[in-house]
Amino acid sequence: MDCGVPRELLDDLTAEFDSLRALVPSGTNLRRPTPAAGWDVGASVSHLIGCDLLAEEAVGDPGEFRRARPAMDVGLAELLEGHITARQDLPVEQLRQEWADAFAALLRAFTSSRRGQKVPWFGPPMSPATLATARLMEYFAHGQDVADALKIVRRPTDRLRHVCHLGFVTFEFSFANRGLPVPPSPPRVELRLPSGRSWARGPEGADAVVTGDALDFALVVTQRKHRLDTSLTCRGEVAEQWLAIAQCFAGPPGPGAGG
Incomplete structure (x- = not known):
């Protein structure tokens, strides 16, 4: 089996x-x-x-x-x-x-x-x-x-890719969970893992794009940090809307990234 x-x-x-x-x-x-x-x-x-x-x-x-x-x-x-x-x-x-x-x-x-x-x-x-x-x-x-x-700074690892994956696949959930209309297509997400490797999901050539550091993206989709307090860059209204409410965990809507 x-x-x-x-x-x-x-x-x-x-x-x-x-x-x-x-x-x-x-x-x-x-x-x-x-x-x-x-x-x-x-x-x-x-x-x-x-x-x-x-x-x-x-x-x-x-x-x-x-x-x-x-x-x-x-x-x-x-x-x-x-x-x-x-x-x-x-x-x-x-x-x-x-x-x-x-x-x-x-x-x-x-x-x-x-x-x-x-x-x-x-x-x-x-x-x-x-x-x-x-x-x-x-x-x-x-x-x-x-x-x-405990005031400890953790060393990030490429295990973040799993969190980033979950953050991406919960794009629709993040909107639907708040009773908001789901955009027809997710943004393109292009991130840099701690090892320096590239990680990407979403349609190439998308109008909306999120780029930046994988740790920052993981902290935003788990609502541990506000997007504006990270180095992430957004292009397109859908990307901006999403990162304001992104939620990769089950349950009712959280307060929003960094809320």
């Missing part, structure tokens, strides 16, 4: 987990506030643990996931808040152990997944590979919050 997640993607997801967990060693002050309003370091880690466990269930036991999950517009916020509340008093070593256990379970589920499988999630079902990409994106985004809280 062919695994539903490419080995390269599993390796990159694991590396993203390892790099973030290394930022939260024993002795870390979990109450340090992050740039995400109302979230501290412990809340960020607890959220990742809870979502890893949900993703493991969605892949490994989709029937139970469908039965137990709340409607996205009613109970999702309460569910996610519960992940944080349940772990808010845990010492850092216990939190780290739960984190390692949850991620190991998630990897086992992804490794046992199969090509062609459709995984239920909060929104349309997706392939195991897409869900793995979404988990990597969340590790990047919340990892940025934790790094900022």
Whole structure:
């Protein structure tokens, strides 16, 4: 049986987990506030643990996931808040152990997944590979919050290409999620990865174009930074509109890039 997640993607997801967990060693002050309003370091880690466990269930036991999950517009916020509340008093070593256990379970589920499988999630079902990409994106985004809280500058890697891919393919979602008409065609996106390699998506010769640094694009589509605070350049009204509302994560509309 062919695994539903490419080995390269599993390796990159694991590396993203390892790099973030290394930022939260024993002795870390979990109450340090992050740039995400109302979230501290412990809340960020607890959220990742809870979502890893949900993703493991969605892949490994989709029937139970469908039965137990709340409607996205009613109970999702309460569910996610519960992940944080349940772990808010845990010492850092216990939190780290739960984190390692949850991620190991998630990897086992992804490794046992199969090509062609459709995984239920909060929104349309997706392939195991897409869900793995979404988990990597969340590790990047919340990892940025934790790094900022601890005043650590992370060295970017070409793992950003997965976040950029998710940012691009959620172009239509970013508009539809806000009840806005979806433009007929996405912009061309041309980025420079940390290694210096080029990365591009979208129609060549498009009227709307986004160019710049992959890290900046990833921070904008995860709503960690406003486009105007980056080196990204936009050509065309559609590109400007998109980067103002770009959202590559599930759920109701966020406040906007850097909001």
